Amino acid sequence: MLTIKNLHASAGGAEILKALDLEVKSGEVHAIMGPNGSGKSTLAHVLAGREGYDVTEGHVTFDGQNLLDLSVEERACAGLFLGFQYPVEIPGVANNYFLRASLNAIRKARGEEELDAMDFLGLLKKKAALVEMDPKFLTRPVNVGFSGGEKKRNEILQMAVLEPKLAVLDETDSGLDIDALRVVSKGIESLRSPEHSIVLITHYQRLLDYVVPDVVHVFAGGRIVQSGGKELAIELEKNGYAAFESAASA
Amino acid sequence: MSTREIKDLTRRDYQYGFVTDIESDSAPPGLSEDIVRFISAKKNEPEWLLDWRLKAYRSWLEMTEPKWAAVSYPPIDFQSISYYSAPKSKTDGPKSLDEVDPELLETYKKLGIPLHEQEMLAGVAVDAVFDSVSVATTFKGKLNDLGIIFCSFSEAVQEHPELVRQYLGSVVPITDNFYAALNSAVFSDGSFCYIPKGVRCPMELSTYFRINAANTGQFERTLIVADDGATVSYLEGCTAPQRDENQLHAAVVELVALEESNIKYSTVQNWYPGDKNGKGGIYNFVTKRGKCAGRNSKISWTQVETGSAITWKYPSCLLQGDGSVGEFYSVAVTNNYQQADTGTKMIHIGKNTKSTIISKGISAGHGQQTYRGLVKVLKGAENARNYSQCDSLLLGDQCGAHTVPYLEVKNPSAHVEHEASTSKISEDQVYYCQQRGLSAEDAVSLIVNGFCKEVFRELPMEFAVEAQKLLGVTLEGSVG
Ligand SMILES: Nc1ncnc2c1ncn2[C@@H]1O[C@H](COP(=O)(O)OP(=O)(O)OP(=O)(O)O)[C@@H](O)[C@H]1O
Ligand SMILES: [Mg+2]
DSSP states (O other), X not given: OEEEEEEEEEETTEEEEEEEEEEEOTTOEEEEEOOTTSSHHHHHHHHHTOXXXXXXXXXXXXXXXXXXXXXXXXXXXXXXXEEOSSOOOXXXXXXXXXXXXXXXXXXXXXXXXXXXXXXXXXXXXXXXXXXXXXXXXXXXXXXXXXXXXXXXXXXXXXXXXXXXXXXXXXXXXXXXXXXXXXXXXXHHHHHOBTTXXXXXXXXXXXXXXXXXXXXXXXXXXXXXXXXXXXXXXXXXXXXXSHHHHHHHHO | OOHHHHHHHHHHHHHHOOOOOTTSSBOOSSOOHHHHHHHHHHTTOOHHHXXXXXXXXXXXXXXXXXXXXXXXXXXXXXXXXXXXXXXXXXXXXXXXXXXXXXHHHHHHHHTTOOHHHHHHHTTOOOSSOOHHHHHHHHHHXXXXXXXXXXXXXXXXXXXXXXXXXXXXXXXXXXXXXXXXXXXXXXXXXXXXXXXXXXXXXXXXXXXXXXTGGGGSOSSEEEEEEEOTTOEEEEEEEOSSOBOOSOOEEOOEEEEEEOTTOEEEEEEEEOBOOOOTTSOSXXXXXXXXXXXXXXXXXXXXXXXXXXXXXXXXXXXXXXXXXXXXXEEEEEEEEEOTTOEEEEEEEEEEOSTTOEEEEEEEEEEETTOEEEEEEEEEEOTTOTTOEEEEEEEEEEESSSOEEEEEEEEEEOOTTOEEEEEEXXXXXXXXXXXXXXXXXXXXXXXXXXXXXXXXXXXXTTSOHHHHHHHHHHHHHHTTTSOO
């Protein structure tokens, strides 16, 4: 599904990703954990194609295509979804309207028929129920005035509607209360299937109790310094990153 | 050129005088009493109308070009303009769409304009005259049965002189302002509409006529009268880009609403705005005013302004009748080097009068725009109420938006509210939308349409859809 080889990328003049390798197979769930400022969000934005993040070396293939050749929206239409660490507010544009425009743009790019308002509403209701979102949020402007946790839940709603091949979720669990974490986890878990892959960027092992990852990576100094099973996350929780940070700078 | 010089020149021409050949199809450049007489004679106008034009011309000579608007442009040489030319014959146009500027066709296509309308807009000479003309005739018959008069201004002068005489200049007097005086002196043609007592006009006027009205020239004159209890919705302009070799446009629109009547006037203005560097483009200096003359009457202006190099326009309402209502809903877009100084005036004269102003300004590129709004409550206007909301949206950091609200309240019972906001489309927003599969252009359109929602929903359905597309096309390439 996703293969990253020797990826170097810089932002604001500084090299942030340094010789990163990662392979995510179809159907797998990977967790990436690492200290603040180590480059996890940078990785997410580089994958999404954000302007200002320049790849200086390396290759990324996604679903058989050279990902780095595609524009931001082409990547999205190819099935890459980024759950934002800081979801953006869009005043004046209703959440449901936005999501329909998004879904139809992606469907159109895939050569599928656009959903009409009625069919979309049916789908949206189902997905909103899945993430236990109050319907009143559907007609409010996108993320405007949403609380931190509500914004995260909204990201998962979008993911559930768009059903991407690969979802990269950047700290979607941060700022969620205990009940919300359970609900959001349920949303993430619902995407899990042999055709879909998920990359969870997180600081907390708690999320991984609900969404059990196939692989856990330790991210430090702009690359993956160790990979392992779920037990690696438990170990990190106990001992912190100290051991790995010295490894990264070595 | 200073105004003084203009006047000198004008006088000089007049002093020497010249005789214009009444048989000729167009007047030589320049303005004089002679030219005013020529225009009036060409149109076979009654004496009183000629006198009216001459009076306007003489007042114009004494007036100076307004300078208070926040727009700048090289001085206009009023003596270099030709003030009359006969409507062009069809055979001058291109023979088929193949001969039309492909860029223009591309825009038509983006706006989803049907092929036969494209031909009309581009001035293609087609013999089998289009559906819409026959449709127009059918509708005319239907309107006739209801006693509704809807015709060109020239026709109204011939067929209904008493109505024209009664209402012409009753809302915008000839001395109102420099451009209104100029228009009154030399106006070419326009539309006239009268809805008799108690009649509700069964269709949006001019939907089917918009092409026919395209050739009315640079000094257009519109007069709409709704008699007691009448209702009418009028559409002006069209979303397709309109080109015109005349740079200066100075139209006057007058609306008269009598007791319990209701006039809704919607405009989509898309004159050629000039190229990317701001060259060429129409100067649009319009005077639009409605008078709520009767009790409980209502006038509602809705406008979407995307064209012109310079727009100077303040559709206004005189709320004279007790309980009358004035509304102004506006979207104005300035891109590249466009400049717009626009807004409204709500003059509360009668008791319990109410006004609403919703203004949405969008600036992109080097576009500059100013919202200028006046809310005036006169002494006798007991319990007047106004709500104003002016929002500006900026795309990029080279453009500007300015809000200048004026408030004059002479009656303490008035209730006046004003809200304003300025926001910016951020790269983050566009990126977020793109990550959800939308192109940068669609992202901007989505955000802009969201911003304009309150105005668009006031437009007649079909117009609203076109206006949304138009905004998308207008702002194309302004982000990213
Ligand atoms: N556009 C930019 N310009 C300059 N520096 C940047 C830019 N983007 C990221 N950085 C820097 O790159 C480093 C990595 O940032 P990034 O947001 O990827 O970290 P992170 O691992 O997601 O951290 P956190 O856990 O706090 O979210 C930081 O030091 C950050 O300041
Ligand atoms: Mg981060």
